[in-house]
Amino acid sequence: MKEQLQKIAGEAELACKNASTQEELENIRVRYLGKKGALTQVLRGMGKLSAEERPVIGKFANEVKEMLEQKIETRVRELKSLAKEMQIKKETIDVTLPGVRFIAGRKHPLTQVLDEIKHIFVTMGYSVAEGPEIELDYYNFEALNIPKNHPARDMQDSFYISDEVLLRTHTSPVQIRVYEAMAPKLPVKIIAPGKVFRRDDDATHSPMFHQVEGFLIDEHVTFGDLKGTLLTFVRKMFGADREIRLRPSYFPFTEPSAEVDISCIMCNGSGCRVCSNTGWLEILGSGMVHPRVLEMTGYDPEQVSGFAFGMGVERIAMLKYGIDDLRHLFDNDVRFLSQF
Amino acid sequence: MRVSYNWLKKYVDLKVSPMELADKLTMAGLEVASVEYLAEGIDKVVVGKILKVEPHPNADKLVVCSVDVGTPGEPLQIVTGATNVAAGQLVPVAVVGATLPGDFKIRKANFRGLPSYGMLCSADELKINPALVSLEDREGIMSLGPDAQIGMPVTTYLGLDDYVIEIELTPNRADCLSMINVAREVAAITGSRLNLPSLDLDRMQGELPCSVEIEADDLCSRYIALMIEDIQLGPSPRWMQQCLLAAGMRPINNVVDVTNFVMLETGQPLHAFDYDTLHGRKIIVRRAKPNENMMSLDGVLRRLDPEMLVIADEDRAVGIAGVMGGLETEVTDATKTVLLESAHFDNMSIRKTARKLGLRSEASSRFEKGVNREGALFAALRAVQLMEEMGAGKGKMGIIDVYPHPWESYEITLRTKRTNQILGTDFTTQEIKNFISQLDFTVLQEEGDSIRYLIPSYRQDITREIDLIEEVARLYGYNKIPVTMPKSEMTPEQKTPLQSLHDTVVDTAAALGLTEIVSYSFINPQSFDKLNLPQEHPWRQVVQIANPLTEEQSVMRTSLLPGLLGAAERNFSRRQTALSLFEVGRVFLPSVSGPLPQERLQLGILISGQFKPGWSWPVQELDFYHLKGMLEYLIEQVLGTKLSFKPITGKPFLHPGRGAEVLYRDQVIGEMGELHPDVQENYGFSQRVYIGYLDLERIAALDKKEIRFTPIPRFPSVDRHMAVLLPEEVSSDRIGQVIREIGGSLVASYELFDVYRGPQVPAGWKSLAYGITYQDAERTLTDEEVNQLHDKIKEAIKEQLGADFR
Ligand SMILES: [Zn+2]
Numbered sequence A: 001m002k003e004q005l006q007k008i009a010g011e012a013e014l015a016c017k018n019a020s021t022q023e024e025l026e027n028i029r030v031r032y033l034g035k036k037g038a039l040t041q042v043l044r045g046m047g048k049l050s051a052e053e054r055p056v057i058g059k060f061a062n063e064v065k066e067m068l069e070q071k072i073e074t075r076v077r078e079l080k081s082l083a084k085e086m087q088i089k090k091e092t093i094d095v096t097l098p099g100v101r102f103i104a105g106r107k108h109p110l111t112q113v114l115d116e117i118k119h120i121f122v123t124m125g126y127s128v129a130e131g132p133e134i135e136l137d138y139y140n141f142e143a144l145n146i147p148k149n150h151p152a153r154d155m156q157d158s159f160y161i162s163d164e165v166l167l168r169t170h171t172s173p174v175q176i177r178v179y180e181a182m183a184p185k186l187p188v189k190i191i192a193p194g195k196v197f198r199r200d201d202d203a204t205h206s207p208m209f210h211q212v213e214g215f216l217i218d219e220h221v222t223f224g225d226l227k228g229t230l231l232t233f234v235r236k237m238f239g240a241d242r243e244i245r246l247r248p249s250y251f252p253f254t255e256p257s258a259e260v261d262i263s264c265i266m267c268n269g270s271g272c273r274v275c276s277n278t279g280w281l282e283i284l285g286s287g288m289v290h291p292r293v294l295e296m297t298g299y300d301p302e303q304v305s306g307f308a309f310g311m312g313v314e315r316i317a318m319l320k321y322g323i324d325d326l327r328h329l330f331d332n333d334v335r336f337l338s339q340f
Numbered sequence B: 001m002r003v004s005y006n007w008l009k010k011y012v013d014l015k016v017s018p019m020e021l022a023d024k025l026t027m028a029g030l031e032v033a034s035v036e037y038l039a040e041g042i043d044k045v046v047v048g049k050i051l052k053v054e055p056h057p058n059a060d061k062l063v064v065c066s067v068d069v070g071t072p073g074e075p076l077q078i079v080t081g082a083t084n085v086a087a088g089q090l091v092p093v094a095v096v097g098a099t100l101p102g103d104f105k106i107r108k109a110n111f112r113g114l115p116s117y118g119m120l121c122s123a124d125e126l127k128i129n130p131a132l133v134s135l136e137d138r139e140g141i142m143s144l145g146p147d148a149q150i151g152m153p154v155t156t157y158l159g160l161d162d163y164v165i166e167i168e169l170t171p172n173r174a175d176c177l178s179m180i181n182v183a184r185e186v187a188a189i190t191g192s193r194l195n196l197p198s199l200d201l202d203r204m205q206g207e208l209p210c211s212v213e214i215e216a217d218d219l220c221s222r223y224i225a226l227m228i229e230d231i232q233l234g235p236s237p238r239w240m241q242q243c244l245l246a247a248g249m250r251p252i253n254n255v256v257d258v259t260n261f262v263m264l265e266t267g268q269p270l271h272a273f274d275y276d277t278l279h280g281r282k283i284i285v286r287r288a289k290p291n292e293n294m295m296s297l298d299g300v301l302r303r304l305d306p307e308m309l310v311i312a313d314e315d316r317a318v319g320i321a322g323v324m325g326g327l328e329t330e331v332t333d334a335t336k337t338v339l340l341e342s343a344h345f346d347n348m349s350i351r352k353t354a355r356k357l358g359l360r361s362e363a364s365s366r367f368e369k370g371v372n373r374e375g376a377l378f379a380a381l382r383a384v385q386l387m388e389e390m391g392a393g394k395g396k397m398g399i400i401d402v403y404p405h406p407w408e409s410y411e412i413t414l415r416t417k418r419t420n421q422i423l424g425t426d427f428t429t430q431e432i433k434n435f436i437s438q439l440d441f442t443v444l445q446e447e448g449d450s451i452r453y454l455i456p457s458y459r460q461d462i463t464r465e466i467d468l469i470e471e472v473a474r475l476y477g478y479n480k481i482p483v484t485m486p487k488s489e490m491t492p493e494q495k496t497p498l499q500s501l502h503d504t505v506v507d508t509a510a511a512l513g514l515t516e517i518v519s520y521s522f523i524n525p526q527s528f529d530k531l532n533l534p535q536e537h538p539w540r541q542v543v544q545i546a547n548p549l550t551e552e553q554s555v556m557r558t559s560l561l562p563g564l565l566g567a568a569e570r571n572f573s574r575r576q577t578a579l580s581l582f583e584v585g586r587v588f589l590p591s592v593s594g595p596l597p598q599e600r601l602q603l604g605i606l607i608s609g610q611f612k613p614g615w616s617w618p619v620q621e622l623d624f625y626h627l628k629g630m631l632e633y634l635i636e637q638v639l640g641t642k643l644s645f646k647p648i649t650g651k652p653f654l655h656p657g658r659g660a661e662v663l664y665r666d667q668v669i670g671e672m673g674e675l676h677p678d679v680q681e682n683y684g685f686s687q688r689v690y691i692g693y694l695d696l697e698r699i700a701a702l703d704k705k706e707i708r709f710t711p712i713p714r715f716p717s718v719d720r721h722m723a724v725l726l727p728e729e730v731s732s733d734r735i736g737q738v739i740r741e742i743g744g745s746l747v748a749s750y751e752l753f754d755v756y757r758g759p760q761v762p763a764g765w766k767s768l769a770y771g772i773t774y775q776d777a778e779r780t781l782t783d784e785e786v787n788q789l790h791d792k793i794k795e796a797i798k799e800q801l802g803a804d805f806r
Helices: A002-018 A022-033 A038-048 A053-091 A109-123 A173-182 A223-238 A291-296 A313-321 B018-027 B135-139 B171-176 B179-190 B238-247 B254-266 B347-357 B362-369 B373-389 B416-423 B429-437 B465-476 B497-511 B561-573 B624-639 B677-683 B696-701 B733-746 B783-801
Strands: A134-136 A165-167 A188-197 A208-218 A244-251 A254-263 A280-289 A305-312 B002-004 B031-037 B043-056 B059-068 B076-080 B090-100 B109-111 B114-116 B118-120 B163-168 B211-214 B220-229 B270-274 B282-287 B293-295 B301-303 B309-312 B317-320 B338-345 B400-402 B411-415 B442-447 B450-454 B579-589 B598-608 B644-647 B654-664 B667-675 B689-695 B718-727 B747-756 B765-774
Touching (some): A002 A022, A002 A038, A022 A053, A109 A188, A109 A208, A109 A223, A109 A313, A173 A208, A173 A291, A208 A313, A223 A244, A223 A280, A223 A305, A223 A313, A223 B416, A244 B171, A244 B465, A254 A305, A254 B465, A280 A291, A280 A313, B002 B238, B018 B031, B018 B163, B059 B118, B076 B090, B076 B118, B171 B362, B211 B220, B211 B400, B220 B282, B220 B373, B238 B254, B254 B362, B254 B373, B270 B373, B282 B338, B293 B317, B309 B347, B338 B347, B411 B416, B411 B465, B416 B429, B429 B442, B429 B450, B429 B465, B497 B579, B497 B598, B497 B624, B497 B696, B561 B579, B561 B598, B561 B677, B561 B689, B624 B654, B624 B667, B624 B696, B667 B696, B718 B783, B733 B747, B733 B783, B765 B783
Parallel strands (some): B211 B282
Antiparallel strands (some): A208 A305, A280 A305, B002 B163, B043 B090, B059 B076, B090 B118, B109 B114, B220 B338, B220 B400, B270 B338, B282 B309, B293 B301, B309 B317, B411 B450, B442 B450, B579 B598, B598 B689, B644 B654, B654 B667, B667 B689, B718 B765
């Protein structure tokens, strides 16, 4: 009987080794270890054995059974990992082929620059205000200390709707609207972005463009504070090593007034084509809010002072992205827009 | 203002180079646009005298000149093709080794067998401003005056060894349209000594044989008349011509040149009349009469009107005040006596007149910007002094000075504390006094930290204390003022609902694959015709620009569509056919109340063409449902709720079968659909275009759905499908309504997952496949319950919608 068992074990072991699918192994298990399997059949004849032989053979039979089960199990695992290996090999793809394309949406470069400017000032505690694009002459000029017949009106050739209504030529009227609404509350810290319009259309002028006005009024605001605020903005916007330079200028609604230049972002001040070899780029106009403007809007200039500044968004976008022609910004060619 | 460095040196001891001066001017607020060296690129060009001109033996078009350039030995032989050369002429000669502008080197040359040792130059070859020389001097060889010395550098003779600093003046500094006032400024910022011309004023005695009457004294605050006799008309001296040329004015004759020179020097425009041509020995300053005409100096008959101020004699207008003189009283060779006008006119009146006549001159632009009437007498006397000095005439004793509105001087007090408060500095009163003293203002009184100044009439831009504070800052240097940060308390940012909405919409639209465009707020009114809008359509109620640049930009947009369609048009024409565009911007609707129109923020979307995901995925044609999905997603982001869509047929620019109103609850917040085939044709589009727009103003006013947590269901849900056969004319949203109505709270959700039309579906019908998810929050639903409810819903759909089931 022992020999019988040994023979079965040998056969089964060989079959196991030769099996190449899990199915075959299952068949082997049934054939040898199943209810009607060869091993079971042999064990059924155990009754005929003597009492001495029975435990010996029984033990041996169990060993054979365990051994076979283990062999089958090992072979199953082997085959499984082989199959997985095969599958992986078969499924390997070319990862360099392009991925599924989604439509690439973009914000307009002007929006992106505006967002950045807004963000910088918002983190400095400014709130955003807006005003109408079609504005009263009063807000656009009169209240900004630009009465009728003032030569400064020549600097800003306007689109008129009627004698008293025009397309705003700058974002400065928002100053007046905010002061009027706020007076006498302090502080007033506002950033006012928006579209503005001037009767000019050539390679360097667009009849519509964007400005950001910023202003702060409070007790004890100084020209030095204006410089500090602009320097902070410029360094956040154009890089930590930028310098600014203020030049006296004239705006009817600020006094003292200053044009603000930044050290050229292309050449770092050594002079290049972009900065016309001056090393400086003019980027904004600014000044201390004119006492007349404060008086007209309900603040006492002896108690309150403030600064205001305004910048052209197109100019900043062109500098930032190296755009060489203003007209790209309003042409809406998708090959242009998709670059930002 | 063109400021000649050499000229400026007459009035101020300059210790800085032209470049340094330009930098200082810019940093003091007189922005220098350019510095031009007039002799740039010219080297070894000298005055030569043509001794002989002979024909070239081998060439018809060439001549051979013998030229004396002052060097010892034989005269130079120079071959030229110019036709205006003659023996005896003085001309610019570029000798061998010379350089002309453009880095043009002169070498010995050979012309048809004859050597040529240099080149005779035209004004163009010397790069002289073409406006300032005659055509003959430009096209042929330039001829020099008899005072040119043989051999001297031509740059010296022509005054080209000079720098012209071009200053862009801000409107408040019209005073610097005067060389003297520029010199004052330069003296202040460089600390140099001023050296102004002095005059003898004893001409005040005596009486002139004429009279001046100002009728319109609202437009003329001062009129000074002087007379110069024994006029000897001729060229003005070389130095004066050089000054005028550098300033960009062309020398004419000694009388005219003096009036121009003094205008440039003092800022006061002058005019010279031929005294003998004035009728009645009388000057009357009055408004023009209706239908009055006058021939102006340029030979044009000008039609005048009563809004214009004229200078008249007893019978007629002889000059348009401050703008241009008349031809009939012009100074000519025959003039014996000149009547010189130095007057002050109202700037608005001059501006209007100059605009109306399309005549802008150095004089009119000065009057427009503001002339100092206190300087009128100085200018008049200075002119007489110069004419006498150069022998142009002899001043007659006596002055007429009619001055109905004299300048009223004023004082301003400057406080040290206030100055420091504004600037953030800590100047002492003495320091501040030192700064202002550079401007040479008279101190009237000093009291504690306050100084009272008399403001000179030539600085009319200084009207209050803050202006003096600016002068302090300017003279100290803006860049030396310490940098500080405001001490104001931080205020949290406050966004309005519209601002938040605007930001979210732009971000979401871009995330959806839409590209933002920015188009002009003004549009072409003809775009409404392209949209097939009937005449009474509300979009045609536009806000009109009174003075547009072009018809294409003449009305304010009432819709974002023209801008989007225009962008599509341009992109299609450049073969960019896959478009997903959006714009957020304002439209302008007629005013409801008050003078200003309504401005409403809108979102517009345009999609068209194909969406190609790549090499192994099917190409998608962008269509109505892409657009609809985008709007749904956008609004879900913003309002947290679903939209509904209702078919609309009456929109002239929308496909009648493919247009929808966009509704939130029962409010219309926008419209969308396929562009009407007719409109597509109007635009010449060869592909379908889908457009939509939402009124963000209206959406911002709506309540955003508050987010409330709903418990995650504890009991399982059950899914059932149904395929509904529905007549084409019944819209699918009706099925949803029935599902909700019948299913009530047991329907957790439903979804349309297929639409089929084909052989198995009868014509005029569509097959819609729905999946419904049933769920009860409190317990597990039995199959039987679900089946019953599902059947009930099917029954209701059948009954209410005339549907069938497969
Ligand atoms: Zn540079």
